[in-house]
Amino acid sequence: MLALTALSAVASAVATGSTAGGPRRPSPATDATASNHASVEPIAVGQGTCAPGWRAPSAGRYLFAIANHSSRWGAISLFQWGSGVVVERVALRPGGVTRLAAQLEAGGAYGWGCLLLGLPRSVSAEAQVPSPQGQFVPAVAPVSAAQIAGPLLRYRRYVDGLLALQQHELTTLHEQATAGDLAGAESAWLAAHLTWLKIGQDDGAYGAFGELGRRIDGTAAGLVGGTRSRDFTGFHKLEFDLWTRHDLRAAAGDTTRLLAMTRSLSPQAVAADLPLTLTSMANWLLRCHEILEDALRDSLSANDDYGSNSDLASLAADVAATREMLRLLAPFITARVPHLVATAERELSALIDAINGTGPDRGAGIASLSVSQRERVDAASDAALATLAPVSDEIQVANTS
Amino acid sequence: MSINRRRFLTQAGLSAITATTAGSRLLDGGNAPAAAGNDRDPLGTDGPLDLETLADPAARLAPVPFHGPWQAGILTRPQPAACFASFDVFAGNRAELVDLLRSLTGVARFLTGGGTPENLGPTAPPSDSGTLGPIVPADGLTVTVSVGSTLFDGRYGLASRKPRHLKTMPSFPNDNLDPAQTGGDLLLQICAGSADTAIHALREIARQTSGVMQIRWRLDGFVAPARPSGVPRNHLAFKDGIANPNVNDPVVGNHLLWVTNGIGEPDWAVGGSYHVCRIIKMFIEFWDRVSLTEQQQMIGRYRDSGAPLDGQLESDIPDFRADPHGAVIPLNAHIRLANPRTSETDPSRIFRRGYNYDRGVDLNGNLDMGLIFNAFQQNLKRQFEATQRRLIGEPMVDYVSPVGGGYFFALPGVQTTQDWYARGLLED
Numbered sequence: 168m169l170a171l172t173a174l175s176a177v178a179s180a181v182a183t184g185s186t187a188g189g190p191r192r193p194s195p196a197t198d199a200t201a202s203n204h205a206s207v208e209p210i211a212v213g214q215g216t217c218a219p220g221w222r223a224p225s226a227g228r229y230l231f232a233i234a235n236h237s238s239r240w241g242a243i244s245l246f247q248w249g250s251g252v253v254v255e256r257v258a259l260r261p262g263g264v265t266r267l268a269a270q271l272e273a274g275g276a277y278g279w280g281c282l283l284l285g286l287p288r289s290v291s292a293e294a295q296v297p298s299p300q301g302q303f304v305p306a307v308a309p310v311s312a313a314q315i316a317g318p319l320l321r322y323r324r325y326v327d328g329l330l331a332l333q334q335h336e337l338t339t340l341h342e343q344a345t346a347g348d349l350a351g352a353e354s355a356w357l358a359a360h361l362t363w364l365k366i367g368q369d370d371g372a373y374g375a376f377g378e379l380g381r382r383i384d385g386t387a388a389g390l391v392g393g394t395r396s397r398d399f400t401g402f403h404k405l406e407f408d409l410w411t412r413h414d415l416r417a418a419a420g421d422t423t424r425l426l427a428m429t430r431s432l433s434p435q436a437v438a439a440d441l442p443l444t445l446t447s448m449a450n451w452l453l454r455c456h457e458i459l460e461d462a463l464r465d466s467l468s469a470n471d472d473y474g475s476n477s478d479l480a481s482l483a484a485d486v487a488a489t490r491e492m493l494r495l496l497a498p499f500i501t502a503r504v505p506h507l508v509a510t511a512e513r514e515l516s517a518l519i520d521a522i523n524g525t526g527p528d529r530g531a532g533i534a535s536l537s538v539s540q541r542e543r544v545d546a547a548s549d550a551a552l553a554t555l556a557p558v559s560d561e562i563q564v565a566n567t568s
Numbered sequence: 569m570s571i572n573r574r575r576f577l578t579q580a581g582l583s584a585i586t587a588t589t590a591g592s593r594l595l596d597g598g599n600a601p602a603a604a605g606n607d608r609d610p611l612g613t614d615g616p617l618d619l620e621t622l623a624d625p626a627a628r629l630a631p632v633p634f635h636g637p638w639q640a641g642i643l644t645r646p647q648p649a650a651c652f653a654s655f656d657v658f659a660g661n662r663a664e665l666v667d668l669l670r671s672l673t674g675v676a677r678f679l680t681g682g683g684t685p686e687n688l689g690p691t692a693p694p695s696d697s698g699t700l701g702p703i704v705p706a707d708g709l710t711v712t713v714s715v716g717s718t719l720f721d722g723r724y725g726l727a728s729r730k731p732r733h734l735k736t737m738p739s740f741p742n743d744n745l746d747p748a749q750t751g752g753d754l755l756l757q758i759c760a761g762s763a764d765t766a767i768h769a770l771r772e773i774a775r776q777t778s779g780v781m782q783i784r785w786r787l788d789g790f791v792a793p794a795r796p797s798g799v800p801r802n803h804l805a806f807k808d809g810i811a812n813p814n815v816n817d818p819v820v821g822n823h824l825l826w827v828t829n830g831i832g833e834p835d836w837a838v839g840g841s842y843h844v845c846r847i848i849k850m851f852i853e854f855w856d857r858v859s860l861t862e863q864q865q866m867i868g869r870y871r872d873s874g875a876p877l878d879g880q881l882e883s884d885i886p887d888f889r890a891d892p893h894g895a896v897i898p899l900n901a902h903i904r905l906a907n908p909r910t911s912e913t914d915p916s917r918i919f920r921r922g923y924n925y926d927r928g929v930d931l932n933g934n935l936d937m938g939l940i941f942n943a944f945q946q947n948l949k950r951q952f953e954a955t956q957r958r959l960i961g962e963p964m965v966d967y968v969s970p971v972g973g974g975y976f977f978a979l980p981g982v983q984t985t986q987d988w989y990a991r992g993l994l995e996d
Contacts, residue, residue, distance in 0.1 A: 240890070242895050242896065256895070256896060257877075257878065257896060258878055258890060258891050258895055258896040260890065266880050268870075268880075386744075388739075388743065388744035388745075389739050389740065389741045389742055389743045389744060390739065391738060391739055393739075456857065460854050460857075463853075463854075463932055463934070464851060464854070464932075467931070467932035467933075468930055468931050468932045468934075469931060470744070533931060533932075534931065541931070541933075542933065545932055545933030546933070548932075549853070549933065552853075552857060553857065556857035556858075560859045
């Protein structure tokens with residue numbers, strides 16, 4: 168996901184243009200462009216200087232004309248002074264003028280960060296945008312990587328514990344399949360799959376486990392031959408074996424393969440998949456809402472059902488995983504948005520109530536619910552998602568310009 | 569042969585239809601009196617009939633010429649409304665397939681020119697549904713016919729004439745194709761100035777041909793007005809189609825768009841074009857929960873202006889060479905992967921003519937909307953497939969899901985009043 172590129176951008180900006188050809192023509196400043204903005208504000212960048220004399224104008228949308236007086240390639244970013252959150256960023260050509268549009272908020276404090284190839288980064292003075300009521304908008308302190316390391320290490324232990332439990336459940340599944348007990352195998356599959364979902368990395372390509380995650384819990388979508396493809400493996404292949412094809416022999420073999428895949432997720436492997444880097448942390452923070460986004464897309468649409476009708480139970484497991492994320496990150500979230508965690512907890516409880524309201528054992532298929540039962544579950548999911556979505560934007564890990 | 573099929577064969581051609589000069593008659597203006605009389609109870613009185621009325625039935629869009637070396641609806645500036653309908657053909661033999669395509673040609677030729685439908689007399693059902701009024705306006709209608717690889721199976725003896733690259737659309741790694749809305753023997757791209765014109769054309773075509781071809785899947789689309797200017801936006805709110813090659817330039821057209829002589833394609837295919845149509849569902853609720861910065865980094869353009877992140881105007885060309893590490897436009901941004909703007913990748917450029925679609929609600933309560941990705945090119949493998957491979961795993965795949973569509977080949981144009989769709993393919 169996106170945080171990957173946003174975080175790597177600053178470091179790589181230093182090298183911008185190192186292999187490029189000749190200078191580009193400056194973009195023409197047309198009236199059409201300028202007329203959308205309050206005015207054009209000149210900003211100067213030079214060898215050792217970064218926006219000298221920078222004074223924030225009043226709040227509003229501005230077009231900055233950034234003149235690079237040096238003979239070097241580079242990049243400049245406008246950032247919020249306290250949090251270091253980058254508002255806008257643009258590349259600079261040697262000797263060129265580049266235009267940058269940005270919105271300045273009343274009461275905000277802003278600075279410029281300048282990077283010229285081969286030179287140390289320089290930062291402008293801080294400038295405060297006046298607010299009509301004379302209020303000061305408090306800046307949110309950025310979260311350092313060291314601060315997020317603690318929760319991420321605790322999350323790794325949470326994952327390790329669930330993976331160990333899952334090994335037992337999959338071993339039971341293999342025993343039941345080998346013994347010819349279809350009902351027993353189905354019940355063991357359900358337990359093991361819900362344990363996997365509680366880890367919260369179930370969406371294959373975008374979870375921390377990458378391609379291995381897809382092979383463990385991906386669907387047949389996108390595979391040539393669909394459910395007949397040899398690449399269709401893991402939990403959903405087993406679900407297909409058990410509920411749709413009633414083929415216990417195939418299930419035993421597929422369980423052996425799944426056990427091998429999940430066994431490779433040793434604590435060392437989990438640590439390697441969730442390293443203490445900015446990129447890894449940013450992607451992990453996205454799971455706060457993306458666990459439920461995946462559930463909305465795959466489970467609530469019944470797109471990943473291969474016969475078990477366990478979509479609602481899966482959704483409840485996804486709620487459990489989301490709650491673990493909230494528990495680990497609560498102090499950081501609350502420091503920025505005081506009531507978010509309590510609101511999310513309340514909405515997640517309402518979602519569980521809506522799931523339980525569909526009948527015993529959460530065993531009804533999505534498509535078989537009454538319209539009002541389904542609407543209640545959808546509404547509760549949407550409410551929780553709207554609350555959770557901003558979390559990854561609120562917690563920016565030490566991304567100073 | 570079924571009764572239905574006989575009916576289609578006997579009614580084929582619409583030869584007796586008389587076209588009228590566009591605008592030769594005026595429809596009744598809409599200023600009818602507000603009510604029959606002043607003494608009536610106001611609760612029983614009708615409101616005024618002040619609906620907008622077109623004085624000239626062809627006024628919304630001018631007719632698009634039907635005949636030409638290639639079909640209309642490709643270079644034609646995208647009309648506001650479209651119906652995409654894919655058909656499976658049930659013609660019993662090659663002769664019936666010829667009849668079907670001649671019939672289709674006749675209907676399309678009449679509808680795209682407009683005119684007065686044939687009067688079959690008081691006892692027969694009317695020859696035209698009448699939904700566009702007694703005189704059918706052209707309204708910029710185009711009917712673009714493309715064939716799928718399945719038409720070249722054993723049924724009609726066409727296997728040896730299949731365009732070289734035509735095949736069943738494969739499932740790409742991020743696809744989730746539903747067989748019920750994928751593939752088909754014949755794809756009609758029907759575009760017009762307004763939705764009723766496009767739907768009317770589909771309805772007339774279907775009733776003339778339903779004995780020998782059945783709709784496998786269909787989807788209506790629209791092109792949004794410029795908001796506020798420039799290229800129209802898709803449902804992700806980004807301007808879509810900014811970077812399209814200038815195929816009106818014959819040199820570009822002959823290298824990127826049209827099948828020409830000497831490139832290893834069958835002779836009959838010259839003037840045609842590979843047609844890729846993909847139904848790409850967009851998870852717009854998820855998209856709307858993502859910050860603007862993240863959205864823009866995924867696309868590589870500013871949402872509001874359409875300018876690339878290193879530019880100011882939508883017409884600015886991104887300079888990827890000046891940004892080799894992706895400091896401004898991330899290396900995996902959509903515009904960068906789709907069109908890296910190098911001399912090596914320029915021959916893989918495709919010509920897009922997409923439409924937005926919007927069709928109700930999904931099981932999970934999300935709005936079912938997305939893009940009818942619709943692209944034409946000279947070489948399926950060199951262009952669309954190369955482009956699509958570059959996009960595998962891009963960050964945007966989380967927010968979209970291709971669910972249907974197919975690979976087709978847009979037939980060469982119908983050149984004269986004696987010519988018909990696929991004549992070169994079907995005549996020995």
